[in-house]
Amino acid sequence: MNRFEWTSAGAVAAAARLGPVTVAEAMATQSGAPGTAATVLKAGGIDLLDLMKEGLLTPRRIVNLRGIPELGRILEGADGSLRIGSLVTLAQIAEHPLVARRYRALAQAAGLPASPQIRNVATIGGNLLQRPHCWYFRSLHHHCLRKGGATCFAFSGENRYHAVFAHEGCAMVHPSTTAPALVALGARIELLRRDGSRRMVALESLFLTPEEDIRRENDLKPGEILAAIILPPMKPGVRSWYERQGEQDSFDWPVAEVAVVVKLDSPGICREAAVILGAAAPVPYRAKAAESALIGKPSSAGNARDAARAAVAGADPLSGNGYKLPVFEALVARAILHAANQG
Numbered sequence: 001m002n003r004f005e006w007t008s009a010g011a012v013a014a015a016a017r018l019g020p021v022t023v024a025e026a027m028a029t030q031s032g033a034p035g036t037a038a039t040v041l042k043a044g045g046i047d048l049l050d051l052m053k054e055g056l057l058t059p060r061r062i063v064n065l066r067g068i069p070e071l072g073r074i075l076e077g078a079d080g081s082l083r084i085g086s087l088v089t090l091a092q093i094a095e096h097p098l099v100a101r102r103y104r105a106l107a108q109a110a111g112l113p114a115s116p117q118i119r120n121v122a123t124i125g126g127n128l129l130q131r132p133h134c135w136y137f138r139s140l141h142h143h144c145l146r147k148g149g150a151t152c153f154a155f156s157g158e159n160r161y162h163a164v165f166a167h168e169g170c171a172m173v174h175p176s177t178t179a180p181a182l183v184a185l186g187a188r189i190e191l192l193r194r195d196g197s198r199r200m201v202a203l204e205s206l207f208l209t210p211e212e213d214i215r216r217e218n219d220l221k222p223g224e225i226l227a228a229i230i231l232p233p234m235k236p237g238v239r240s241w242y243e244r245q246g247e248q249d250s251f252d253w254p255v256a257e258v259a260v261v262v263k264l265d266s267p268g269i270c271r272e273a274a275v276i277l278g279a280a281a282p283v284p285y286r287a288k289a290a291e292s293a294l295i296g297k298p299s300s301a302g303n304a305r306d307a308a309r310a311a312v313a314g315a316d317p318l319s320g321n322g323y324k325l326p327v328f329e330a331l332v333a334r335a336i337l338h339a340a341n342q343g
Contacts (some may be wrong), residue, residue, distance in 0.1 A: 047130040080233030086125030105240035170210035180259040181277035206284040231262035287311035299340030308333035
């Protein structure tokens with residue numbers, strides 16, 4: 001690991017004025033050499049440290065954000081919304097009573113990744129903005145498309161954990177385990193700019209497909225800092241659930257995950273639905289056909305199975321990951337029924 005300058009910021013605006021770039025920009029390469037001479041931000045530092053140890057990132061300066069109080073709070077708004085600072089840890093989210101009561105899918109998604117030790121350090125902002133875990137992207141010996149090369153090695157290589165949807169050009173799966181739940185819940189994010197102004201965007205619109213930009217996973221601008229995630233007030237009858245499946249019960253990346261949000265009226269008819277798949281595509285994947293299959297129908301086991309089949313109908317699996325489709329189908333049906341049957 002190369003030498004670097006370390007500085008701590010006491011306020012978001014001060015950190016933004018130090019001229020940070022996104023990790024994707026810092027990793028921009030010339031002739032295949034890791035990017036250098038960049039200022040990057042550190043939240044929990046889990047992914048940042050991994051990239052530095054792997055030799056993929058050699059920043060000139062690291063700006064530590066952990067001393068900024070406003071980024072580490074969960075606050076309830078007057079309208080019933082919930083503001084989660086970007087430095088709030090996954091463990092804090094999983095254990096927060098308001099999150100567990102109102103936004104159950106998020107509490108479940110935050111309480112399952114990695115190990116308890118990592119969840120007590122990893123932040124929600126870092127979880128959303130981490131770089132792909134594709135082994136070709138993480139290899140110094142594979143100069144893939146996402147690193148400025150000419151090939152996505154996963155298409156003809158080992159791809160059992162890769163995308164089964166929307167993988168035009170790059171077969172990575174989005175690495176965030178909280179993103180599917182947050183997208184399903186309609187979360188927005190607050191981004192602070194260098195001049196002190198703030199940009200509010202729907203979280204779903206932040207993520208970039210390979211067709212939009214093969215080098216970046218999100219639309220974070222240079223100098224912008226993810227300050228907070230805003231969850232909307234919960235409407236009456238809205239319920240949520242998160243399911244995941246890994247090869248192991250713990251300490252493992254999911255091979256498939258699903259977040260479901262449904263709004264049921266008093267007779268149990270679904271009026272609104274969100275079905276988001278994780279570990280399925282380069283962005284959190286909205287299963288629109290499954291959502292349409294639910295709306296206007298009662299929350300029965302048969303309707304849940306129909307929606308689950310619709311969720312995987314347009315899949316395009318690679319040579320080694322077709323096993324994911326029945327896994328996704330089972331998780332979607334299970335999540336729908338759990339969400340609908342909450343008291």
